[in-house]
Amino acid sequence: MHSPPRLYGRGAELAVLDTLLTRLRQGDGGALVLTAPPGTGLTALLDRTAAAHRERHTGPVLWATAAPAEQWLPHSGLHALLCSAPCPLPLDPDRVLRDGLPPAALLALLRRLGAERPLLVCVDDAHAWDPASRAALAFVARRLGPRSRVAAVIGAGDGAGFAGLPALRLGPLGDEAASALLDRFTEAAGTDRADPVARGELLREAAGNPRLLAGLTARLTPAQLAGRTPLPHPLPGGDDVLAAHAARLGHLPAATRTLLLIAAAAHAHEPEGTGADLDLVRRAALAAAVPPAALDLALLTPGGTAGALQRAGDRVHFSHPLLRRALLHRAPPHHRRAVHDLLAGLLTDGGAARSRARAVW
Template sequence: MTPSTTVRSPLRLYGRDDELATLDKLLALLRRGDGGALVLAAPPGLGRTALLRAAAEAHRDRGPVLYATAAPAERTVPCSGLGALLGVGPSGASPAAPHTGITPAALARRLREFADGGPLLVCVDDAHAWDAASRAALAFAARGPGTGSRIAFLLSVADGTAFAGLPTLHLAPLGEGAASGLLDRLTAGTGGLDPVVRAEILREAGGNPRLLAGISGRLTPDQLAGRTPLPWPLPGGEAVLAAHAERLDDLPDRTRTLLLLAAAAQEHEPEGAGADALLLLRAGTRGGLPRAFLDRALSDGSGTGGMLQRAGSRVHFGHRLAARAVLHHAPWARRSAAHELLATLLTESGDRGGPDDVHARDVPDLPDAPEARTTAATPALPLAALVQRACAASGPDAALAAGLEAAAVAPFAHAARSAALARAALLSGGPALRAARFAAAAEQARLAGDPPLARSLLARTGPRTADAAPAPVDSATTPDVPATDPAPGLAPYVHGMLALRSGPVADAHEVLLAAAALLAPHDHRRALDALLGAAEAAWAAGDAPGYLDALKRLARTPADEGLEHYRAGMSAVLEGRTAEGHIRLRRCLALAGDPGDPAALLRAGVAALALGDIAAACRAGARALAAVRTAGPDALLPQALEHLAYAELRAGRHAGARAHALEGLHAARRTGQPNSSAHLHAVLALAASVEGPAEVCAAHGEAALSGAGPHGLAQAATLATWARARADLAAGRPGEAAARLAPL
């Protein structure tokens, strides 16, 4: 522990204006002669130390400062914390005698002596890491100051339990704007920051300033600019993870074993889903943990140091970094053995279709398990078991990676398939196949409605452009890797589909056209989807020539009969051949009978609207929504609700339209699709222009326009403006309505 009376001025603190204002109030009271206390509580990396230093620097010219930083290695030495705090006085006096056995009352007297009549600020960083005697004395002294005391205490702790009863300010992670501003400052002068890389760094850091600094500081300029793939996992978080893991050393062996199993069990689950409580019960029993301990720990977190929490049938860590810290802290042999144990149990459950007797078979004892073995994978194993085996692998494993890729298909959920493909990528021996599997994992994450994860996975694929193929790899040294990119166009395709829902649609149009050209020779289905996406992007932008161009390119790619009728019919209608177009669109509508193809049903709804058959559009929209609800993908839910809501609006079913549009708005926000939000706000504005208060129409119209403008959503902007004009007419303001409608 180190005392200091001179604290350097900190760099700008992003997103901490409210916290700094609270500190200013404490210091203002102290300068008036009134003492007080404040505890700053936050997990590691959120800026506790920076705030303490800011307060010390602000007070340094007004009065004495005592500043001590805890050293966890000394927490077993009685009164070592007090010795560090009082070893040097605020005027730089010589070290005092050891303070072993100092009483709380004596501490208060010594602090008054140090103050010498001036306003004294006592800062203790990581006070939770002090020895018990020092913590008790500090808590006693901090409760005493008040009016006229001229002493203020500012303590930082990992959580508020160590100093319960004192005023506590809990620090939250930085907001998106503050985190982005800090990242800009940290990467200034590096040569540019790729938008996808930016999104991944922000996602990984989760508003933790120390993580932002650590990650951005460890990436090369080429990685930051997106010229080379990002590593997985991102480096630079070791210090924060180590700080999270410090509390593990004080826990019993059985608690550490259960925490390791809980952290490992999350690896095959979607992010944020936690771990299955029954699986942990079985794993803990197989690992030799007492059943009574497991029952308590898995019911309410008892005996886990507050690190585990129960929510229904799931078990979660209290903080998102805690699970990673547990895995990072554990020796490789123990971590690998935990994954192997879980793989064994998941395989047995998959073979039987359910959990088996938790006492059935012996497995290697978890604490003493040897180095994990590499097991050849077969697609017959359950997908979760394969993921756990992949986590136990010590290096590239072509067979296991191939098994994961082969198993990551329906009926498994898109999120599970994404996790499996990402693990397959990590086990791949060469850059081309690795990038292709990361791109495939990104596509599954997009379909699962998780755009941030999809972008995170795309950042590992490296640059993908139509005219810059990846460098060939040596297939003689990496026999599992083809000599050329095994999936050209897949990464641009995912980029384009993400931009269609959350970026400038003009960009999405161009990227999807390029992706379609790359995909056409080897991936017929995705090439069609890319061209349909490019057409949709042009439609959203109000770009009729671009829409027709995408449909003409679609004609060069063989398609099923229903899609061909849709393409030909929409082309004919937009080119003025209305009668011919209606004939083709009616055939498209008649062929849209597969309830398992929601995209085809949505096209049928568009065809029905073009025909003016509103009842058929409502039926197609309802069937598409039912198909998405039944089998997904989650990413399509906002569009299904939008199409149905618009058809209902045209049919005069305003209540149903509002209900479906509001649900779609929630789904769009949940799945990160702001472009869909703009379209749905426009639908809600139209509904309100007919049957709603004018202020509701105005609010939804403004929301639609604010989202439509930056991303070029001309269709949404047109509908929103039309809705506002209708509301103006209803309110007797024809001049304002005309002013809105004239530019359209």
């Protein structure tokens, strides 16, 4: 059995989970939904919780990680969860995959499994479960309480059907925790401590995201980490994290995504500032043929950009710095060039760049 890696900067979250496990050991169940942006360490926190339950010899663990490819296969989530049982079950998981399992029957089964020794249920990426399994899990989680001897810790995205349950959201790592984690990564790469310039660049680009920090550090050579050779710009690595952040906006209309790319490029000129100039973003969006109605909806309506873009006076900024970086990273190169060309033209009050940008969209 593997030992989960050390977690940095998650003392408060671990304390909440430890309270849940303590209650479970005393015979009282419950549920907790964990949400987090991609790469923030939710899986590691689930792993640590399951390990703590096992180490205390409290009882069995059921664990399932969603497989997005099975999202439209009815009951596949419950099938995976039941297949993880460390002991024979009173029903065949394959039958569940074929015929389904009513939510009340799932609740009765879990209570039966937890009757002798408290049972911990951990589900990672539950938002990617099939709808039937997700609904059954939510039904069960809402009915776990005193004397149930079953606890569920569910990692899920927002809007996954677990509203009303106790929830804990993981934010980015603080500066001290991110710095300590970077030390661990650089030591593993054969460098005692990163050069101050490299260190500052890595911490700024990772924005407190552990997986992104790991990906960026892994792509640098020991000489680059030590400051003996220059850093590449932009820093390579972390493509999986950035793709996951960009995918959160993939459902938005094309005009809105164009606006977001423009705001990201405008913001990049002053990444440490208070955001992008609203008037510049508006003029650039109109020049890129974003319809005025779509522009007003995105800039004036809180949900117009799915929460990605926020307005503060005459500035707009991103709700999470990695959304901005992800948009720039994932955009087709000719779109990025067109946006930068367009912004440069507007800043110099030129017209040629606007004409070229219109031709791209």
